Amino acid sequence: MNNLIKLGTGGAHLVADDPWNWVREPLEPLPDGPLLLPLALWRQRQSEDVLAGRADSRDGLWLAPDDEPEELAPWLAGLPLIALEFPSFRDGRAYSQAYLLRTRLGWQGELRSVGDVLRDQLSHMRQCGFDAFAVREDKSAADALKGLQGISVLYGRSVLEPRPLFRRRIGADEEEC
Amino acid sequence: MYQYDEYDHALVLERVAQFRDQIERRLNGELSEEEFLPLRLQNGLYLQKHAYMLRVAIPYGTLSSVQMRTLAHIARHYDRDYGHFTTRQNIQFNWIELEQVGDILERLAEVEMHAIQTSGNCVRNITTEAFAGVAADELLDPRPLAEILRQWSTVNPEFLYLPRKFKIAICSAEQDRAAIMMHDIGLYLYRDAAGELLLRVMVGGGLGRTPILGQQVREALPWRHLLSYIEAILRVFNRHGRRDNKYKARIKILVKALGVEAFAREVEEEWQHIKDGPAELTEAEYRRVAAFFAPPAYEALSDTDLDYGSALAGDAEFARWAAHNLQAHKVPGYAAVVLSTKPGPAMPPGDVTAAQMEGIAELAERYGFGEIRIAHEQNLVLPDVRKADLHAVWQRARELGLATPNIGLLTDIIACPGGDYCSLANAKSIPIAQAIQARFEDLDHLHDLGELSLNISGCMNACAHHHIGNIGILGVDKNGSEWYQVTIGGAQGKASALGKVIGPAFGAEQIPEVIERLVDTFLAYREGDEPFVDTVQRIGLEPFKERVYRQQEASA
Ligand code: HEM
Numbered sequence: 173m174n175n176l177i178k179l180g181t182g183g184a185h186l187v188a189d190d191p192w193n194w195v196r197e198p199l200e201p202l203p204d205g206p207l208l209l210p211l212a213l214w215r216q217r218q219s220e221d222v223l224a225g226r227a228d229s230r231d232g233l234w235l236a237p238d239d240e241p242e243e244l245a246p247w248l249a250g251l252p253l254i255a256l257e258f259p260s261f262r263d264g265r266a267y268s269q270a271y272l273l274r275t276r277l278g279w280q281g282e283l284r285s286v287g288d289v290l291r292d293q294l295s296h297m298r299q300c301g302f303d304a305f306a307v308r309e310d311k312s313a314a315d316a317l318k319g320l321q322g323i324s325v326l327y328g329r330s331v332l333e334p335r336p337l338f339r340r341r342i343g344a345d346e347e348e349c
Numbered sequence: 350m351y352q353y354d355e356y357d358h359a360l361v362l363e364r365v366a367q368f369r370d371q372i373e374r375r376l377n378g379e380l381s382e383e384e385f386l387p388l389r390l391q392n393g394l395y396l397q398k399h400a401y402m403l404r405v406a407i408p409y410g411t412l413s414s415v416q417m418r419t420l421a422h423i424a425r426h427y428d429r430d431y432g433h434f435t436t437r438q439n440i441q442f443n444w445i446e447l448e449q450v451g452d453i454l455e456r457l458a459e460v461e462m463h464a465i466q467t468s469g470n471c472v473r474n475i476t477t478e479a480f481a482g483v484a485a486d487e488l489l490d491p492r493p494l495a496e497i498l499r500q501w502s503t504v505n506p507e508f509l510y511l512p513r514k515f516k517i518a519i520c521s522a523e524q525d526r527a528a529i530m531m532h533d534i535g536l537y538l539y540r541d542a543a544g545e546l547l548l549r550v551m552v553g554g555g556l557g558r559t560p561i562l563g564q565q566v567r568e569a570l571p572w573r574h575l576l577s578y579i580e581a582i583l584r585v586f587n588r589h590g591r592r593d594n595k596y597k598a599r600i601k602i603l604v605k606a607l608g609v610e611a612f613a614r615e616v617e618e619e620w621q622h623i624k625d626g627p628a629e630l631t632e633a634e635y636r637r638v639a640a641f642f643a644p645p646a647y648e649a650l651s652d653t654d655l656d657y658g659s660a661l662a663g664d665a666e667f668a669r670w671a672a673h674n675l676q677a678h679k680v681p682g683y684a685a686v687v688l689s690t691k692p693g694p695a696m697p698p699g700d701v702t703a704a705q706m707e708g709i710a711e712l713a714e715r716y717g718f719g720e721i722r723i724a725h726e727q728n729l730v731l732p733d734v735r736k737a738d739l740h741a742v743w744q745r746a747r748e749l750g751l752a753t754p755n756i757g758l759l760t761d762i763i764a765c766p767g768g769d770y771c772s773l774a775n776a777k778s779i780p781i782a783q784a785i786q787a788r789f790e791d792l793d794h795l796h797d798l799g800e801l802s803l804n805i806s807g808c809m810n811a812c813a814h815h816h817i818g819n820i821g822i823l824g825v826d827k828n829g830s831e832w833y834q835v836t837i838g839g840a841q842g843k844a845s846a847l848g849k850v851i852g853p854a855f856g857a858e859q860i861p862e863v864i865e866r867l868v869d870t871f872l873a874y875r876e877g878d879e880p881f882v883d884t885v886q887r888i889g890l891e892p893f894k895e896r897v898y899r900q901q902e903a904s905a
């Protein structure tokens with residue numbers, strides 16, 4: 173995948189040589205290189221050891237918006253990559269999926285947004301725990317980078333900042349237990 | 350009133366800058382209209398028939414005189430000298446140019462106002478009743494929790510692209526004047542015997558194409574769990590609400606599809622994961638916010654004021670106004686004044702001119718604590734007037750054209766902008782309202798009719814809540830011409846009910862006559878002083894239908 177932004181220790185950067193191939197439909201034959209597969213196909217291709225959580229998978233997993241993140245629990249330790257799709261930038265299901273993967277299921281690896289990924293939603297994605305953004309092909313990733321920061325104040329909470337502002341406001345912790 | 354600190358200021362200013370940049374990118378073609386649309390909606394900007402419309406939030410309907418003057422300034426300099434107060438405690442400016450939106454929002458930010466999330470598929474302006482904090486029948490002031498919710502829902506990244514818009518209302522009085530049953534979430538705040546603050550949570554109300562009243566999903570929720578519980582509801586909705594059909598995307602459809610028990614179970618299960626986490630509200634935060642809503646410095650007055658009493662006795666017109674346009678106050682010697690924005694044909698319901706806004710701002714400062722409220726019936730409220738000042742307030746309100754003594758009466762019509770402005774309309778609303786108001790101009794007759802609510806929506810989106818009007822009028826399209834369907838028996842508040850259609854639709858010119866016949870039927874069957882809606886409930890639709898349509902045929 174090209175046109176990719178990744179968050180790293182040194183901040184956000186553009187990636188021009190990403191090896192992953194997003195396979196949306198079961199293709200014959202499958203392309204070479206690392207594959208990002210839909211849940212059903214991913215399952216089909218895994219060994220028993222991977223499915224039993226005893227071995228790592230080589231294939232990344234693409235979760236469609238109506239897939240349940242909870243189903244991934246047994247394999248999370250062995251997955252190289254999870255991608256969540258925005259079929260349209262107006263479809264916000266992946267924000268909740270990201271929240272669940274990061275906060276409830278403890279996913280620490282790369283969480284990539286794919287699909288209709290645009291500059292003006294990147295900051296929300298980042299707040300919900302995405303750390304890689306495959307910007308829509310016809311848009312400039314360099315331009316989209318400007319959307320990552322968003323607004324500096326977060327009233328509520330998010331994956332990045334689990335404490336709502338009322339616990340962070342100056343003086344708010346004075347009498348907290 | 351709530352006052353911004355550095356966080357609130359920073360958020361609103363950064364948001365203005367962000368939206369300015371987005372407008373610029375739209376104007377130079379970097380953003381397509383399709384990409385821009387949700388961004389502008391989340392900043393309150395609609396495209397109407399003739400121009401852009403900007404919807405500005407008046408959180409839970411509380412406004413200062415300073416803010417009101419800023420609204421007047423915007424009306425005067427960026428619009429055609431007026432604004433339209435809506436049923437959701439917002440104000441809409443109808444003639445806005447895209448290039449000026451950044452400047453307008455900056456002006457608003459200076460007085461701690463914004464248009465964030467007044468539209469779009471996100472949590473909208475949190476509403477409550479106009480008399481919050483002052484009503485005699487109030488248990489608790491709902492505004493601290495409303496403000497806490499406002500903050501929590503503003504730019505909450507997980508919930509900005511919900512399946513559909515999401516409206517939350519909260520109330521805490523004997524009478525529900527916030528229409529909480531008609532909201533995606535309706536909250537009722539109360540105390541138990543031990544004095545603990547609790548919430549009753551209703552979900553899935555809404556009018557529109559599929560009118561449904563909210564159903565209870567939770568009783569006795571301790572207030573500290575307000576945010577986590579709403580987060581659970583929103584997460585369930587965000588994941589499972591329908592996105593394939595815009596007309597089936599509201600949470601009411603999900604609640605209906607699952608059944609309220611199954612829906613409540615899903616929410617409860619989600620909530621178990623988050624309920625004792627950092628989203629749990631703290632006593633300190635409640636106290637911080639509640640301090641802003643502490644009662645102002647009321648004087649210790651006797652509840653009966655001699656001057657007021659003699660003015661009532663000596664001035665029949667004033668007495669008539671006082672009988673209809675006042676609301677009982679918690680504090681002895683004070684009253685809340687309702688300023689009617691429904692003078693009749695002269696002005697469309699909810700429209701207020703810049704000069705009127707300035708006049709209201711001054712009244713609030715001179716005879717109150719500089720505070721103004723917006724009622725969901727589209728009227729304005731001066732919440733804290735000393736009884737001794739009522740006569741002076743009335744005189745000034747009369748000069749301003751805001752003293753029509755018709756609150757709660759037939760001509761206190763709730764109407765949407767309809768076909769004159771709105772591109773979704775099937776039919777016009779404003780001329781219908783004006784024709785009815787002209788027919789019922791005789792105040793004595795009007796007062797004899799007693800309480801009677803009349804709501805007019807220009808299409809089934811139901812922006813004027815026509816389903817819950819005692820008389821509801823809905824614009825429908827028949828082969829490209831404008832027709833009106835009439836319902837009766839709707840009601841709001843705790844006894845909420847949806848009106849029933851009386852029969853085939855009417856042409857615009859027939860409507861005043863139809864209303865008159867409905868009213869005549871009511872008068873013929875009325876027992877004692879009972880209000881219109883009780884008569885409808887008692888005798889049913891038939892007598893009304895019969896009278897309206899029989900004479901209809903006779904005259905045809
Ligand atoms: C003129 C521009 C307006 C447009 C384009 C517009 C559009 C809409 C639409 C499409 C809906 C239905 C949404 C749904 O059911 O999912 C709706 C509902 C609503 N609108 Fe408007 N509206 C406008 C003005 C207003 C005004 C002026 C008011 C207040 C007087 C208002 C108050 C409401 C309310 C309260 C609802 C919710 C009804 C419910 O519970 O379903 N709107 N609007």
Ligand code: SF4
Pocket residue numbers: 765766767768771772773774775806807808809810811812813
């Ligand atoms: S009810 Fe229909 S016509 Fe009236 S404002 Fe709403 S969308 Fe427009």
